Amino acid sequence: MNLISMFIVFTKCRYCKFFFVTLSLLFYWANANAQTAEEILKKIKTKLGKIKDYEAEGKMKTNVAFIKAPVATVKVFYKEPDKILILNETGISFIPKGSVNININNIFVNMQAFDIIDAGKDNTGLRIIKLLPKDDTADIVLSTLYVDEKNLVVKKSKITTKENGTYELEMNYSKFLEYGLPDKVIFSFNTKDYKLPKGITLDYDDGSEKNPDKLKNKRGTVEINYKNYIINKGIDDKIFRR
Amino acid sequence: MADLIVVKDLSKHFNEIVAVEALSFSVPEGKIYGFLGQNGAGKSTTIRMLLTLISPSAGEIEIFGMNLKKHRKEILKRTGAIIETPDLYKYLSALENLRIFATLSDIKATQKRLMDQLEKVGLSERANSKVKTYSQGMKQRLGIAIALIHEPQLIILDEPMNGLDPQGIADIRNLILHLSRDLQKTILVSSHLLSEMELIADSMLIIDKGKKIVEGKMTELFAPSETIVELETSNPNEVYEKIQKTDLKTSMASRKGDTILFRVHRKDVPMLVKDLVKLDIEIISLSPKHSLENYFLSLTRENRHVETFKD
């Protein structure tokens, strides 16, 4: 049967018409929701762009092999486009270098500087988007984002740097989802070996420091559970100069 | 009269050195007992054993009728002592020193009692001065105050007159006599000042090289059946040669310069004189020496008279 015959049969067949229209609609709908990685990032940027600044209060846990620290109350300050500061106002907290990367906005500040690569989806349904810096001299070598397309939030990111290894960020969203602000952030980073110069102190040998395997773990994590955010109330630049 | 101190066969060895050997003596109650001996004879060692500062190698000591080892505290509560020079806490005052030792003597050291005691020894005006500003005599007096603060029955004084001027010595002498005669204290005193011992002691003990040489009442010892006669001559060598050829050589005690000492029984003194005259010896003087010093020297040098003549 040739094509003209098929067309004549189709126009005369009631069910065929119905089938064709349904199929077309489905195809159109599917195409309409298959956003590009760029589009997704733009949408997230727009969403996050509504936040000019925030001051958040939370509890921070530091989990590094050679540090035992109590859970601390911290404040996190953010001001667009890329200022972020974790501060323990009254106490002492070991804030890892690279904590600037806790602010996912950094990536959206200058998207033109990156080549955006769509890497499909992971097994949990998160969209994987890779960003390669166009500038070879930049410290960041690769950023990988795991995006919740439906809610337009970044759930996970991995940033690989030349000097300081890989930072990983995991974000949980709940109360502040509509703002794209996480309830909980887990930030992991590389740590160098800690060893105090001899002569600074005479240790008491209580038998507890003879566990070299434990100390070989060279990654640490910082977990912040946010209690509240004060958004767009205005923050002085002075705060970031501490 | 009972004996307050009874010492039997007391010995003390410091490794191979025998400081005291089988010493026995008794100190009668209420008397002044002199303890004599040359340096290193064992006097201080014996006194330290009586005060439990040194433990004996052998022997027994009884004081107040009690065994010293078993009843140390009770005995020492009734005993006061000065051992050699009274060394005190120089950075403290007399009053503070007295208070410390009074407390150690187990008595109630009230301010009044302490000041009264200092008054007795003539130190009340300097009660609050530091002992380092005291003269030797003042320290000695403070030492006496400390020894007597608890009103002991027995007082042991080891060289109490050392370093004192004549007035100081006289003061100590009078004090000892007062304590004995008026207060009936028993006093054991060791001293090198033989002339002083002559004046105060009722009885005495002489030791040499840790052993007892003689013990007894002064009246008995001091008027001995034997006496020392001193011959002074212009030609001692010739006299010596002559005496060597006669029986008189056995009576010779020692020789020094122009004098020769003879030791004879008192009743033989006239015979000695006759024998010397018979020998046609030129006599410048011939005199008996009844002093304690000579007696002491004669006893302690007894083993050495041969060496003396060999000079």
Place this chain on the structure above:
Amino acid sequence: MWKLLKIELFKIFKRPRTYIAFGAIAAIVFLFQIALWFDGKTYIELILGNIDASFDFSDQFKTHLLNGYFVCFAVLNILLIQMPLLVALIAGDVIAGEANMGTLRLSLSKPVGRTQYLLGKFFASTIYTVLLLLFLAILALFGSMLLFGINDLVVFRSTSIHQMSQDDIFWRYLAAFGYAAVALTTVASLAFLLSVFADNSIGPIIATMSIVIVFTILSEMNIPLYDRTIKPYLFTTHMVAWKGFFYVRSNEEGATIKGSIENLPAILKSLSVLLIYIFLFVGSAIWIFRRKDILS
């Protein structure tokens, strides 16, 4: 015994040399506090140097770190090495000094038992030691708290860092000072024992310090031969156990457990070692002294 103790304390505190120790402590503490006041950041940067690459240490962090609790800990680290000398200065003199002065023979000719006499002196030395520590505590702890304020305490061990909340620190200092009192009493009892043998206090003082220094070096040298054989038995190994009150336990997530001590059994074991040493030293001193001929 109380009367004897009173006499001994009276004698100790009437001697000018007693106050040298208090003066020395005050001078060292003040000098250290002044140095940290003006240049504490350099000291902290030296300690943090190794992990400077991994963490952001802002000026505020350094200011908070350099608080009264931290300064006190640093002072104790230094002073608790020097303190044994100050303790030996008095404890080494208690018998030898009396022998040298000539007062020993007079004292022992009194109706007081030698054991009681010696114990009175030992307890007096111990009280002196405790007073010295109390003085140190007031200057080093309260003084530092006044000057530098309070905050969390961060303790830098050779291979780990322990941080305690500011409301979890004071009791640790009380325990540490208590332990230090026992540690220094161990030194006092050694000096005390050596004092029984001598007629001059210089000998026991120098001998005590020499022993403490040599043993401390052996304790800290980390030579396997000594670590296996003699180190566990040296009293100097156990003298630093006061630091154990500042080593904390953490949960699985690495967070400090409030009120915890990393290895309390180890501290208690060290404490018993020190108490055994004290008992041995003092017991030996009494045994020897009871039999000693007083010739001075």
